[in-house]
Amino acid sequence: MSHHISTLPTLLSVAGALLVLTFLTVAVTWINIPEPFNVIVAITIAVVKAAAVAMFFMNLYWDSKFNSVVFLLSILFLTIFVVITLLDTLFREGGLPVY
Amino acid sequence: MANQSVATEKKSHLQHHFVDEDQQFESSKMGMWIFLVTEVLMFGGLFVAYIIYRAWHPDLFYEAAQELDVALGATNTVVLIASSLTIALAIRAVQLDKIKAAINYMAATILLAGTFMVIKYFEYMDKFGKGIYPGESYTYDGLEHEMAANFFSIYYMMTGLHGIHVIIGMVLIGWMIIKAKKGLVHSGYYTPVENTGLFWHLVDIIWIFLFPLLYLID
Numbered sequence: 001m002s003h004h005i006s007t008l009p010t011l012l013s014v015a016g017a018l019l020v021l022t023f024l025t026v027a028v029t030w031i032n033i034p035e036p037f038n039v040i041v042a043i044t045i046a047v048v049k050a051a052a053v054a055m056f057f058m059n060l061y062w063d064s065k066f067n068s069v070v071f072l073l074s075i076l077f078l079t080i081f082v083v084i085t086l087l088d089t090l091f092r093e094g095g096l097p098v099y
Numbered sequence: 100m101a102n103q104s105v106a107t108e109k110k111s112h113l114q115h116h117f118v119d120e121d122q123q124f125e126s127s128k129m130g131m132w133i134f135l136v137t138e139v140l141m142f143g144g145l146f147v148a149y150i151i152y153r154a155w156h157p158d159l160f161y162e163a164a165q166e167l168d169v170a171l172g173a174t175n176t177v178v179l180i181a182s183s184l185t186i187a188l189a190i191r192a193v194q195l196d197k198i199k200a201a202i203n204y205m206a207a208t209i210l211l212a213g214t215f216m217v218i219k220y221f222e223y224m225d226k227f228g229k230g231i232y233p234g235e236s237y238t239y240d241g242l243e244h245e246m247a248a249n250f251f252s253i254y255y256m257m258t259g260l261h262g263i264h265v266i267i268g269m270v271l272i273g274w275m276i277i278k279a280k281k282g283l284v285h286s287g288y289y290t291p292v293e294n295t296g297l298f299w300h301l302v303d304i305i306w307i308f309l310f311p312l313l314y315l316i317d
Contacts, residue, residue, distance in 0.1 A: 003124070003194065005191060005194045005195065006187065006191055008188075008191075011184060011187050011188060011191065012184070014184075015180060015181070015183070015184040018180045018183075019177060019180060022173065022176050022177060022180065022310075025310070025311050025315065026169065026173050026315065029169075029315050029317040032317065038317060042311040042312070042315055043311070045311070046307050046308050046310075046311055046312075049304075049307045050304045050307050050308070053183060053300050053303055053304050053307070054300070054304065057183055057184075057187045057296075057300045057303075058296075058297055058300045058301075063128075064125060064129075066129065067128065067129060067132045070129070070132045070133060070136060071132060071135065071136065071139075073136065074135070074136035074139040074140060074143075075139070077140065077143075078139060078140060078143040078146070081140075081143055081144075081147055082143075082146070082147055082150055085147055085150075085151060086150065086151065086154065089151045089154065089155070090154060
């Protein structure tokens with residue numbers, strides 16, 4: 001058996017980092033960051049938090065790399081889903097009046 | 100003799116179509132990851148709806164998000180992060196054969212998940228009290244925007260589907276506690292606890308995105 005057993009310091013510091021980032025994501029709304037950048041900052045912090053959870057709580061960092069590939073593929077296909085849909089909805093004249 | 104009986108006991112979970120315990124563990128875990136991919140894509144549909152509506156009506160999202168309580172949302176984020184930590188500690192405890200500690204950590208996880216749901220319940224009740232229902236039942240007149248109901252339909256669908264996952268997670272962790280009490284999981288075989296942990300962390304990851312996207316629009 002060569003399973004990775006996370007050490008207590010690792011788990012506690014990842015949880016600590018997540019709490020700090022949660023505070024940060026709320027704190028950045030107190031200063032007014034101009035339009036597109038506030039969303040970018042919020043999403044960047046969320047991505048960092050999600051990556052920390054996936055790597056150190058879900059053990060992807062120590063796992064077979066295939067599992068990371070599988071997970072990243074879901075992000076890739078979600079991105080394709082978003083981009084192709086936006087290519088339609090963003091360029092409609094006047095949007096859809098009903099919605 | 101004694102050695103042999105230990106070996107048979109540890110091998111008892113091995114299905115005949117796997118080479119060894121490690122291969123069985125890795126296969127099961129890969130299967131769980133593939134399931135998590137389908138979960139990401141299911142929530143993905145809702146995220147796409149969110150992105151399209153926000154692109155169409157940025158002013159609506161700004162206005163409507165003021166109705167959500169940032170303090171409650173932030174508290175729930177902290178609660179879920181704590182529950183992710185406790186389930187990770189539970190897995191570590193099982194790996195080290197500290198079954199009693201593992202049971203306690205899993206019970207703590209269920210307690211935190213329950214806290215999350217109670218806070219969510221009060222948030223929903225506050226909205227319902229104002230007439231903020233999803234879809235056509237929406238009767239709140241505190242928002243100017245004519246599409247206001249759409250924001251809350253998206254809000255209820257995203258947080259509702261997430262809430263259902265929290266409840267499923269609580270049931271799964273409860274099942275793992277029963278397994279642990281029966282002595283069915285230990286350092287040699289803890290695949291179900293590991294996979295339940297993966298599910299629970301994914302629920303946490305989804306909330307990590309929901310919180311800033313719904314509550315923190317400034």
